[in-house]
Amino acid sequence: MSNINWAALQLAAKHASEQAYAPYSKFPVGVAVLAQSGKIYTGCNVENASYGGTVCAERNAIGAAIVAGERKFDALMVYTPQAQLTPPCGICRQVIAEFFMPDAPVASCNHLQQQQTWSLVELLPAAFTPTYLANSTKVDGNT
Ligand SMILES: O=c1ccn([C@H]2C[C@H](O)[C@@H](CO)O2)c(=O)[nH]1
Numbered sequence: 001m002s003n004i005n006w007a008a009l010q011l012a013a014k015h016a017s018e019q020a021y022a023p024y025s026k027f028p029v030g031v032a033v034l035a036q037s038g039k040i041y042t043g044c045n046v047e048n049a050s051y052g053g054t055v056c057a058e059r060n061a062i063g064a065a066i067v068a069g070e071r072k073f074d075a076l077m078v079y080t081p082q083a084q085l086t087p088p089c090g091i092c093r094q095v096i097a098e099f100f101m102p103d104a105p106v107a108s109c110n111h112l113q114q115q116q117t118w119s120l121v122e123l124l125p126a127a128f129t130p131t132y133l134a135n136s137t138k139v140d141g142n143t
Pocket residue numbers: 022025027028029044045046047054055056057058078086087088089092
């Protein structure tokens with residue numbers, strides 16, 4: 001998609017990062033996703049004392065959009081307040097692959113107004129997608 005408002009996504013992701021609950025890592029992350037409806041949804045990372053209960057900003061943004069009725073997305077923007085631009089973690093790449101086309105742009109920005117953009121397929125080549133489930137030959141006992 002060519003008519004993506006990157007500035008709006010950057011600003012929304014930055015605002016979301018300001019709500020991050022990251023007392024353990026001190027690594028605030030904000031994410032904005034652009035749904036095919038044209039609406040932008042945001043999420044921040046929400047950490048947990050168990051550490052393993054932590055949920056990344058990407059998955060919280062996608063979850064907020066899903067509960068609003070969205071199912072398809074055109075772009076994702078990560079914001080972290082550091083010079084090194086941050087791509088989504090592996091678990092989040094898998095969740096992004098559930099709802100974004102392989103060529104969808106996944107971008108990262110920072111407080112220096114820099115942006116780096118990847119396609120989803122660059123970040124997660126040969127993704128496991130729902131089509132594999134449909135092609136399964138079921139074995140007795142596994143139904
Ligand atoms: O793409 C990423 C990478 C990390 N985090 C969060 C998880 C944890 O709270 C902190 C450090 O990993 O950053 C995200 O939200 N998104």
